[in-house]
Amino acid sequence: MKVYRSLAEIPSDFGATVVTIGNFDGVHCGHQTVIHEVIARAKALDAKAVLVTLDPHPTRVLRPERRLQLITPTTVKLELLQQTGLDAVVLLPFTSEFAKTSAKDFCTTVLRDALHAVEVHEGENFRFGSGTEADTQSLATLGQTLGFTAKTFAPIASGRASISSSRIRQAIAEGNMTAARHMLGREFFVDSTPARGRGYGTKYAVPTINLAAYEDLMPAHGVYVTDLRIGDESFEGVTNVGNRPTFGADSFAVETYLLRFHPVDLTEETPLRMTFHKRLREERKFPSPEDLKAQIFRDVAKAERWFGLRRLFHAPHTS
Numbered sequence: 001m002k003v004y005r006s007l008a009e010i011p012s013d014f015g016a017t018v019v020t021i022g023n024f025d026g027v028h029c030g031h032q033t034v035i036h037e038v039i040a041r042a043k044a045l046d047a048k049a050v051l052v053t054l055d056p057h058p059t060r061v062l063r064p065e066r067r068l069q070l071i072t073p074t075t076v077k078l079e080l081l082q083q084t085g086l087d088a089v090v091l092l093p094f095t096s097e098f099a100k101t102s103a104k105d106f107c108t109t110v111l112r113d114a115l116h117a118v119e120v121h122e123g124e125n126f127r128f129g130s131g132t133e134a135d136t137q138s139l140a141t142l143g144q145t146l147g148f149t150a151k152t153f154a155p156i157a158s159g160r161a162s163i164s165s166s167r168i169r170q171a172i173a174e175g176n177m178t179a180a181r182h183m184l185g186r187e188f189f190v191d192s193t194p195a196r197g198r199g200y201g202t203k204y205a206v207p208t209i210n211l212a213a214y215e216d217l218m219p220a221h222g223v224y225v226t227d228l229r230i231g232d233e234s235f236e237g238v239t240n241v242g243n244r245p246t247f248g249a250d251s252f253a254v255e256t257y258l259l260r261f262h263p264v265d266l267t268e269e270t271p272l273r274m275t276f277h278k279r280l281r282e283e284r285k286f287p288s289p290e291d292l293k294a295q296i297f298r299d300v301a302k303a304e305r306w307f308g309l310r311r312l313f314h315a316p317h318t319s
Contacts, residue, residue, distance in 0.1 A: 003088070003091060005093070007114045016045065017050045017115045017118065018045060018117070019052060022052075022053060022123070026071035027184075028185065029163055029184065030162070035086065049088075051081060051086055053092070061094055071169060103133055107142045111146065120149070121151045123153050124155065136152045158183045168180055187275045190276075194272065209256050209272075210255045211253075211254040221241055223283065224276050225277040226239040226276055228275075230272055231266075237256040241283070277306065280299050280303070
């Protein structure tokens with residue numbers, strides 16, 4: 001999959017394309033439905049399947065006071081898009097000046113002139129152009145003039161409501177990892193590094209590890225069943241997300257106790273990927289460190305049962 005970070009990088013002889021446009025935060029099941037259809041149509045038309053997205057997310061430029069936390073930062077979003085089979089992603093820099101681009105100018109400059117689009121596929125809630133002036137009907141009308149057709153998709157439902165990035169953010173923020181998994185079509189994970197200042201050296205021999213500060217979306221405070229990938233190795237674990245109130249002053253941390261741990265090479269730059277499976281309980285203050293320790297043993301026992309069932313259900317079947 002090619003990644004173009006400006007229109008100028010797209011070759012002039014790129015050829016015909018089938019395109020979808022959006023933020024695609026989470027690359028969730030609704031996004032995947034549209035992307036799969038774009039790829040199928042591109043193959044049928046002997047064209048390229050292209051996704052156009054914006055960086056940073058427009059909300060971070062236009063409404064910074066909201067402090068939007070993303071499900072998938074750009075690097076993770078590109079990784080997930082790589083797995084779909086798209087031919088290319090166009091990652092357009094979003095600025096206050098770009099936000100003033102009219103719908104007609106966007107379609108002319110991006111879809112017709114740069115991408116030679118023959119079809120554009122969008123969800124029915126898609127809006128674009130200065131002040132989100134245009135919708136899918138406007139897109140279809142502009143396409144009649146500019147040489148492409150527009151296809152609109154109805155929202156994909158999960159439960160009683162449609163799947164959306166905002167709904168997934170809410171589920172994760174509430175610690176509802178089951179709902180998030182159903183809408184994402186995968187487990188929720190975050191990428192980070194070890195927290196600084198904790199004495200990580202070349203060989204690390206302690207079965208607890210803290211993640212460095214993370215700017216994007218984290219689950220609600222509480223205790224979770226998790227997997228932690230450290231470089232090329234993966235460890236099952238129990239993770240506390242929160243302020244550790246038993247020890248006095250609030251001190252936010254994402255701290256994991258690693259099961260069946262063995263010493264690993266670890267520095268402050270070692271990549272970590274934390275996958276959240278299930279919330280075991282809320283975070284709470286205990287009367288003493290001893291009471292907390294007893295609860296941790298109970299948490300570990302519950303996590304061990306969860307991992308035991310996972311191994312059972314994923315064991316290879318023999319005849």
